Amino acid sequence: MTGLAEATRAERPTLLTFLRDELAPRPGRLAAVARIAGCCTLVVAIGMLYQIPLVGYSAYAVFLLGSRETVGTLLVGVVAALAFTIAVVLSLLFYTLDAAEPALRLPLMAASTFVAVFLTRTIALGPVAFLAGFVLVLSQTLIDRIPSLEALTRAVLWLWVVVMVPVTVSILVNFAIGVSPGQLARRTAARLLHTLADALRGHSAEPLKHAGAEAIELLEVREHAGKLDPSLRSRSAIDTMLIETLAELLVLLRLLPRSTPTAVRRQLAGTCEACAAALEQRGAPASAGIDPAPFDQAGLAPEVLPVVVAMAAAVERLRAGLVSRTTTNEPPAPAAARKGILVPDAFSNPGYARFALKTTIAVMAAYIIYSGVDWPGISTSITTCFFVALGSLGETIHKATLRMTGALVGGLIGGLCVVYVEPQMTDIGQLCLLVAAVSAVGAWVATGSDLISYAGMQGAFAFFLTLLQGYAPDTDLTAPRDRIVGILLGNLLMTLVFSLLWPTSAVDRARVSLAAAFRALAGLMRDESEAKVGSRLAAIRALGEARRFVTLAAFELRMLPARAWLERSGGVSLETLDRVAAAVFVVVDQQTVPDWQTAPEIADAARRHDQAVAAWLGACADRVAPGGQAKPLLPEPPRPDIPSERSSMEATTSLHTALEARELLRSELENAIAVPS
Structure with missing residues (x-):
């Protein structure tokens, strides 16, 4: 594992590659x-x-x-x-x-x-x-x-x-x-879904390099569309949920193992294509939907199962949201609280x-x-x-x-x-x-x-x-x-x-964004009631901002002391944090498993684990913020304290999936801090 500075240098393209990417034709x-x-x-x-x-x-x-x-x-x-x-x-x-x-x-x-x-x-x-x-x-x-x-x-x-x-x-x-902003939003979302479907089928994920930023930009485009078409204002909440779900799917794709069976990939891709077609035709998806439950009995590997179930749940949430958007008339959204000047x-x-x-x-x-x-x-x-x-x-x-x-x-x-x-x-x-x-x-x-x-x-x-x-x-x-x-x-x-005069480094602003990302992830893990619309977007947006500031920090050379934090920050890279965020989303998508009631001891242990992870992420946020420690991650992430014999005896298949999700999160957290000396 490399630190932020090393990861940035390793991933920094040559000038020719950078120009080729920036000047390439785009829709x-x-x-x-x-x-x-x-x-x-x-x-x-x-x-x-x-x-x-x-x-x-x-x-x-x-x-x-x-x-x-x-x-x-x-x-x-x-x-x-x-x-x-x-x-x-x-x-x-x-x-x-x-x-x-x-x-x-x-x-x-x-x-x-x-x-x-x-x-x-x-x-x-x-x-x-x-x-x-x-x-x-x-x-x-x-x-x-x-x-x-x-x-x-x-x-x-x-x-x-x-x-x-x-x-x-x-x-x-x-x-x-x-x-019009409405047309642009639909075209962009449909294109991202088509590209996501191609990646799920095994094609190159290179076209999705900038997809996360494009998904976040859809929020501003959607806001502009509401200014042009007042009828869209009543659908603001559901549209935000759809954009957030799309952004979540793009993040979860990073965690999907290559060993995922082709049939499962095709099923997920098919629903994505149906949602894209619905956006293009301004109608409801033709697909009958996707049920995450059968994946529990599909014999998937432990590292594959929770990710597939989370992606299936997100895809179904996207499909159901598109259906609801076209078949129901929501009451006008309450007026937002007026902000001060x-x-x-x-x-x-x-x-x-x-x-x-x-x-x-x-x-x-x-x-x-x-x-x-x-x-x-x-x-x-x-x-x-x-x-x-500018600020830095x-x-x-x-x-x-x-x-x-x-x-x-x-x-x-x-x-x-x-x-x-x-x-x-x-x-x-x-x-x-x-x-x-x-x-x-x-x-x-x-x-x-x-x-x-x-x-x-x-x-x-x-x-x-x-x-x-x-x-x-x-x-x-x-x-x-x-x-x-x-x-x-x-x-x-x-x-x-x-x-x-009062120099502000881009590194300091990157640390602020990283701290915001850790806090957003901690809020998601703390309790399922915290997993409201916009929470995942907050984490994804903060990680994107951190990536941007780390890139801009290269222009400071070694002019500011804060620049040295990149050299000392072994223990975290932005790619690693993307995977940690995806693992948190996998757990959150399975926090409300109905079968928890059949095994109360396992459920209590899982909730204690989630609270411990939330506290750990909150502590990491304090360390990564400006003025915090050199290494932003604590040495030991929490482990799920669930006896294996009890979990195998009492847990249903859906409970096993939820427990595997927590094991996956533990693995990603351990990878994040596994820095060679």
């Missing part, structure tokens, strides 16, 4: 690319025809507005419109105060940055606060370049138009030819204020530096400080790296087009073809995972700024040079500030 990707490229082309054409300033920024806004489904695009568009409206109004107000007072402008810029970044982390409308603060600070920097107050006012008012054009175009195009620990948690202060220091340092050397072209350093500011140093450096890579590639492509392609153009149609082609390339990268998507957005942005400098061909390459220098300055400032 819906080509359509999303076509929408983004088409919107960019329309925005550029409108900007050139009506001579709207900052056409490159308008085209880039399309990438920020892009979403896989219509409601996501609409929500982002509304947020952007609201944020820019607030920013324009505040900018005009601030101009009346500080246009002729540099001594007042600096404190106002610093205060605006601090408040915006603080509110980004502490209020529900954080994105509105972030965008409004970003635009407000940038508008204040325009005073240095546009001394005329009248011209300055006109420039700021044009900013609203610059944003509203891509917002309007993106929303209209997505509602015309985009995918601020998060509960907004003022008690110093992390929010520290994060805002660090970002403010970097932003103001960038402004003072480029103003001091009289080089306004590198004002992109301020933009960099805003957009790469690893996340910040990762995003800064993507920003730099995208700027270099996009600037190079734009420069080559300015020198060799643009002089040959004779009309706007040729320009639109070039914009569409390069936008499609950037959009293909931008529709990848979070590990690479920002590079595609920044590549497109650098290309737009290089090519679209005015309303006529321009061979000046000063803009891309200055932009790259500004990005370098911003990256340097953010790295220094975030590594020296």
Whole structure:
């Protein structure tokens, strides 16, 4: 068994393998690319025809507005419109105060940055606060370049138009030819079920590599669908249960032994296919269902039986849920409790204020530096400080790296087009073809995972700024040079500030996620009443977040002491914890066996074991949390204290299955701590 660091290094792919995986075609990707490229082309054409300033920024806004489904695009568009409206109004107000007072402008810029970044982390409308603060600070920097107050006012008012054009175009195009969130959710779930069925039949499970993350994302897509179709709100609970069951099946598949009989695999796969077909046809599954009970008498091996029974129970729960969803009308769900404007620990948690202060220091340092050397072209350093500011140093450096890579590639492509392609153009149609082609390339990268998507957005942005400098061909390459220098300055400032002032490591955030996963699993084991809808999802989501933060921790190198925890954390790997979670799900699915009443002593022993495992997992959560022990797992997991002679005499077949499930969990826990010295 290897620790987190060793497991991460062992599983980390080469750059070529990583790019091949990230850039591979996926369902819906080509359509999303076509929408983004088409919107960019329309925005550029409108900007050139009506001579709207900052056409490159308008085209880039399309990438920020892009979403896989219509409601996501609409929500982002509304947020952007609201944020820019607030920013324009505040900018005009601030101009009346500080246009002729540099001594007042600096404190106002610093205060605006601090408040915006603080509110980004502490209020529900954080994105509105972030965008409004970003635009407000940038508008204040325009005073240095546009001394005329009248011209300055006109420039700021044009900013609203610059944003509203891509917002309007993106929303209209997505509602015309985009995918509704309901359609996207059904297609994604059906595809995952088909792929799961193939894996059950013995085909490669490689297509399921990102399936867990896709299943979790279905929750957000389902929420968006409810905003578009109010009738779905009454089915919120059952839909959450269906998504959770799908995610559980994907986790249980990791635990299914290769020795599972083909007939059993085919039966499970057949029901998965029936559920997928029901989703595609928006009806009830044609399958008659699957009964887990006969598997108890099927003569399956001890390591196979409990997993198969758990998967059969989950598949049947999925099938029954789809039937219930189409045949019953649930009463409207009760209104959710209204949340406060601020998060509960907004003022008690110093992390929010520290994060805002660090970002403010970097932003103001960038402004003072480029103003001091009289080089306004590198004002992109301020933009960099805003957009790469994330919760941990690893996340910040990762995003800064993507920003730099995208700027270099996009600037190079734009420069080559300015020198060799643009002089040959004779009309706007040729320009639109070039914009569409390069936008499609950037959009293909931008529709990848979070590990690479920002590079595609920044590549497109650098290309737009290089090519679209005015309303006529321009061979000046000063803009891309200055932009790259500004990005370098911003990256340097953010790295220094975030590594020296209250540094937060991605490892610490990984430990928080791991602790949350342990606590969720402990809650499931504590009592069957705790196994409510959403509990399994909480554990699966937390493990996914931990995996993401461990990956991002690689960007910190050895800059922070917390990084060393990965080297000392022998005793747990994320793959091992996935299997432990699956084993917990197997036990939980068989906590309420009816035959417990026939053997009360065995039932009591099993419950004591479950309580002991819950306490053990809770203790592990305390150890893995930031400030805990180096090794997160306790040395000895609990063992089922059930006399073998009593269990063989009194236990029915279903009881034997439940007991085998606990033996399986014990085995997985022992494997998790079996680290060679």
